[in-house]
Amino acid sequence: MKRSAFFWHMVLSSVIRRRARLLTALLAVGIGAAMLYGLAVLSYDVPKQMGREFRSYGANLIVAGDMKDDAIYLKILHLAPKDALVGAARMKLLPSRLREHPVTLTAADFDELRKTSPYWDVKGEYPAGDDEMLLGRSLASAFNLASGDRATLVGADGSEREFRISGIVQTGGREDELVFVRLQENSGYDIIECSLSLDLAGLERLAGEIRGLDPRLSPHIVKRLASSEAKVLGRLRYLVWIVSLVAAALTMVSVSTTMMASVAERRKEIGLRKALGASGRHVMTEFMAEAALLGLLGGALGVGAGQALAHYVSMSVFARGAGFQPVFALATVLAAVLVTIVACIRPVRRAAAVDPAVVLRGE
Amino acid sequence: MALLELDGVSRVYEDLKALDGVSIAVEKGEWIAIMGPSGSGKSTLMNIVGCMDQPTGGRVLLDGRDISKVRGRELTEIRRSRIGLIFQQFHLIGYLNALENVMVAQYYHSMTDEKEAMAALERVGLAKRARHLPSQLSGGEQQRLCIARALINYPEIILADEPTGNLDGSNEEIVMELLHEMHRDGRTVIVVTHSPKVADHAQRVIVLEHGRLVDDRRNTERRE
Numbered sequence: 117m118k119r120s121a122f123f124w125h126m127v128l129s130s131v132i133r134r135r136a137r138l139l140t141a142l143l144a145v146g147i148g149a150a151m152l153y154g155l156a157v158l159s160y161d162v163p164k165q166m167g168r169e170f171r172s173y174g175a176n177l178i179v180a181g182d183m184k185d186d187a188i189y190l191k192i193l194h195l196a197p198k199d200a201l202v203g204a205a206r207m208k209l210l211p212s213r214l215r216e217h218p219v220t221l222t223a224a225d226f227d228e229l230r231k232t233s234p235y236w237d238v239k240g241e242y243p244a245g246d247d248e249m250l251l252g253r254s255l256a257s258a259f260n261l262a263s264g265d266r267a268t269l270v271g272a273d274g275s276e277r278e279f280r281i282s283g284i285v286q287t288g289g290r291e292d293e294l295v296f297v298r299l300q301e302n303s304g305y306d307i308i309e310c311s312l313s314l315d316l317a318g319l320e321r322l323a324g325e326i327r328g329l330d331p332r333l334s335p336h337i338v339k340r341l342a343s344s345e346a347k348v349l350g351r352l353r354y355l356v357w358i359v360s361l362v363a364a365a366l367t368m369v370s371v372s373t374t375m376m377a378s379v380a381e382r383r384k385e386i387g388l389r390k391a392l393g394a395s396g397r398h399v400m401t402e403f404m405a406e407a408a409l410l411g412l413l414g415g416a417l418g419v420g421a422g423q424a425l426a427h428y429v430s431m432s433v434f435a436r437g438a439g440f441q442p443v444f445a446l447a448t449v450l451a452a453v454l455v456t457i458v459a460c461i462r463p464v465r466r467a468a469a470v471d472p473a474v475v476l477r478g479e
Numbered sequence: 480m481a482l483l484e485l486d487g488v489s490r491v492y493e494d495l496k497a498l499d500g501v502s503i504a505v506e507k508g509e510w511i512a513i514m515g516p517s518g519s520g521k522s523t524l525m526n527i528v529g530c531m532d533q534p535t536g537g538r539v540l541l542d543g544r545d546i547s548k549v550r551g552r553e554l555t556e557i558r559r560s561r562i563g564l565i566f567q568q569f570h571l572i573g574y575l576n577a578l579e580n581v582m583v584a585q586y587y588h589s590m591t592d593e594k595e596a597m598a599a600l601e602r603v604g605l606a607k608r609a610r611h612l613p614s615q616l617s618g619g620e621q622q623r624l625c626i627a628r629a630l631i632n633y634p635e636i637i638l639a640d641e642p643t644g645n646l647d648g649s650n651e652e653i654v655m656e657l658l659h660e661m662h663r664d665g666r667t668v669i670v671v672t673h674s675p676k677v678a679d680h681a682q683r684v685i686v687l688e689h690g691r692l693v694d695d696r697r698n699t700e701r702r703e
Contacts, residue, residue: 393559
């Protein structure tokens with residue numbers, strides 16, 4: 117057996133054959149690593165999941181302008197990051213009258229509207245044909261209309277058109293005062309409501325790019341949503357950092373205490389090694405290698421436990437599993453090795469200073 | 480020139496004088512027994528001879544070189560290359576098997592050689608127990624393993640601290656015979672003991688009391 121092979125053999129034997137004694141340290145590293153990895157996965161995954169949740173509160177970017185055809189719409193779709201775009205609903209606002217009362221008729225792309233505004237409470241159905249309308253709850257009450265009734269709208273040019281009411285929409289917002297019909301192809305539109313899983317900076321960047329397409333376009337970020345989202349996610353990340361630091365500190369304290377106990381317990385062995393000719397550096401290298409191995413094993417165990425923890429939390433809160441993140445796993449194992457080594461510096465220095473004469477004194 | 484010479488060696492721990500002006504010359508190939516009651520300074524003398532401690536006064540000459548002022552790595556190097564240690568408490572590493580315990584001494588000395596370590600175990604009659612952990616060996620076997628470890632790097636000086644202190648009669652005989660073998664091989668043997676029976680094997684007996692040398696005599700009725 118070569119000298120280097122024997123070194124690792126000694127280190128492995130110490131860890132494997134003394135495993136019962138190292139169990140506390142291994143558990144400390146494992147729990148710390150599980151916290152680190154689990155929180156890292158959640159902090160990566162939760163913004164995505166939270167973003168999806170936030171997207172159910174409606175569009176967060178509104179583009180206004182006189183858009184004659186689909187060219188601008190397609191360009192905006194092209195600019196938006198594919199995995200961030202939840203939906204983009206085109207709308208055209210037309211002044212109209214219902215029973216002599218002025219109302220706003222909104223021609224909308226319902227397939228996309230369902231994606232951007234999943235919170236709409238529709239009693240009945242969305243309009244399936246061009247002769248159907250969706251009536252806001254307030255208007256329905258005011259005119260005593262219900263799903264299945266028929267109503268006639270008078271356009272700005274005086275033209276009359278009869279629609280069947282397919283459903284009543286209630287949002288608690290201005291939609292309750294509107295009338296919705298299907299948007300005709302190539303009829304042009306003046307609003308695009310976009311729902312995007314982007315943070316405030318991402319939305320601002322996209323808004324700038326849209327403005328660059330055509331200066332007459334007016335992109336408007338719904339700050340109420342975007343800033344709430346940013347605040348919640350910011351606080352969540354802050355929490356993750358704090359908990360991770362606490363976990364790392366607790367791991368260091370625990371590992372350091374265990375290693376300190378190990379050095380005290382192995383004082384005679386260290387003295388013997390030095391009596392046999394080991395230098396302080398030999399002893400330090402051996403203990404550090406043990407610490408690194410402990411960190412590696414604890415880190416690997418922690419990644420397994422952390423993945424299970426992140427998956428469980430994600431399933432419980434968002435009903436979606438958390439995927440394995442190899443980069444985080446590698447980083448966690450490296451962090452576990454590093455934290456264990458740092459925690460062992462003091463005990464190892466103490467070990468290196470053991471007097472070889474302790475073996476002869478029979479202490 | 481003596482292999483080892485202690486010239487007026489003193490060792491003071493705060494207000495305790497553990498050794499007080501001890502002068503001894505040890506020739507190459509000599510077998511010496513150091514005797515004395517508890518607290519007489521035997522262990523202190525062993526630590527100094529074993530390069531694990533330095534005197535506070537006097538000189539220690541090894542092959543004519545004063546090592547009393549040598550410190551740290553250099554002292555470790557002298558201990559590693561020239562001295563083999565045998566302990567009363569055996570001091571084996573519990574999680575390494577017999578073969579590995581011998582190889583540890585090789586590891587700190589130079590290179591590890593499994594065949595050579597196995598030959599050392601064979602020499603002390605432990606070849607069949609090579610893969611056993613110390614806890615699976617009897618007291619006598621553990622001391623024989625300790626001897627194999629002390630022998631592995633061919634040290635000039637064998638320093639044994641109460642080598643039979645924890646052994647029964649039959650194991651004591653085996654261990655003493657192994658010390659005789661080492662001595663016949665030309666090694667200098669220094670044994671610290673309470674036992675007159677063990678001291679009878681030495682060519683020369685040195686007696687310490689209260690840190691002072693009180694007797695240094697040739698053993699005319701030596702057990703061979």
